[in-house]
Amino acid sequence: MSPRKLDKSLIRGLAIFQQMTEDDLDAVLATASVRQLPEGATAFEQGVTATEFFALLHGRLKVVQTTPDGQQVVVRHVGPGDIFGIARAMRRPDYPATATAVVESLALAWPSSQWEPFIARSPVLAMNALQTVGQRLQDAHTRIRELSTEEVERRIAHALLRLVRQAGRKTEEGILIDFPVTRQDIAEMTGTTLHTVSRVMTAWEGKGLVSSARKKVIVTDAHRLQVLAERPE
Known part of the structure; x- marks a missing residue:
């Protein structure tokens, strides 16, 4: 073309x-x-x-x-x-x-x-x-x-919030990260393992912070995720 x-x-x-x-x-x-x-x-x-x-x-x-x-x-x-x-x-x-x-x-x-x-x-x-x-x-x-300085949970929270800023789209469920992203991707963004990301994300789903499926992540409570990301060590 x-x-x-x-x-x-x-x-x-x-x-x-x-x-x-x-x-x-x-x-x-x-x-x-x-x-x-x-x-x-x-x-x-x-x-x-x-x-x-x-x-x-x-x-x-x-x-x-x-x-x-x-x-x-x-x-x-x-x-x-x-x-x-x-x-x-x-x-x-x-x-x-x-x-x-x-x-x-x-x-x-x-x-x-x-x-x-x-x-x-x-x-x-x-x-x-x-x-x-x-x-x-x-x-x-x-x-x-x-x-260098943050525990894994805060690193994952920061990574998700960056993705929200880059490609967040409001939906009825929350803020959809508007391109395919897997838990393995998040692990590779945060210097941790798939097992750790899965454990953290599952816990957050239980608390109503996020919702995820295959290659799909929705932040359902961005404020609480931000508070978690910025909390003191």
């Missing part, structure tokens, strides 16, 4: 493209290609040479890093409007993690060699990209602090 056939009003609605001029937007789209990612497909894999970077138009991806001892860690989730695969901005020759579509997704892709022209073309785009990288770094620091 040619990028010229994309509806620019939809593209402009994504945070990274907001406030760009028509000429700058046209220039950025001229070197882009459209990438369809069926559920389960990877945009890139850890350790592979970084040949492209991306902006997600629709869907949701999870970024997973495998440690040297084989442990999988969910680093973050990618939502519509996010840029990802920006190894070039980190001065890396390869991708540090694997990005996999958790639902059918659609992205724009650019050659990695276009990263410098990409941000040089538009100061607004450069600022948006810098804010994205800065927020990602801040999130990483927050997770490191949680892993």
Whole structure:
């Protein structure tokens, strides 16, 4: 699909493209290609040479890093409007993690060699990209602090609240995390085991804090979960 056939009003609605001029937007789209990612497909894999970077138009991806001892860690989730695969901005020759579509997704892709022209073309785009990288770094620091200082139950509560902020949708039952997420995913986000997450989630279900089924999590009492997340050790 040619990028010229994309509806620019939809593209402009994504945070990274907001406030760009028509000429700058046209220039950025001229070197882009459209990438369809069926559920389960990877945009890139850890350790592979970084040949492209991306902006997600629709869907949701999870970024997973495998440690040297084989442990999988969910680093973050990618939502519509996010840029990802920006190894070039980190001065890396390869991708540090694997990005996999958790639902059918659609992205724009650019050659990695276009990263410098990409941000040089538009100061607004450069600022948006810098804010994205800065927020990602801040999130990483927050997770490191949680892993280092917090008990498991608080880490799980914080992880669910982050997912609510990223993709929460109000329903009659509560706030649905609006993409498939499993207890194993939560374990990999919080540095714990599936058994521990299952034990904690089952206890919370009994207390009316959450409701879960296969790949589906609903936070039924966000206030009580927030109180639990912030309680002193």
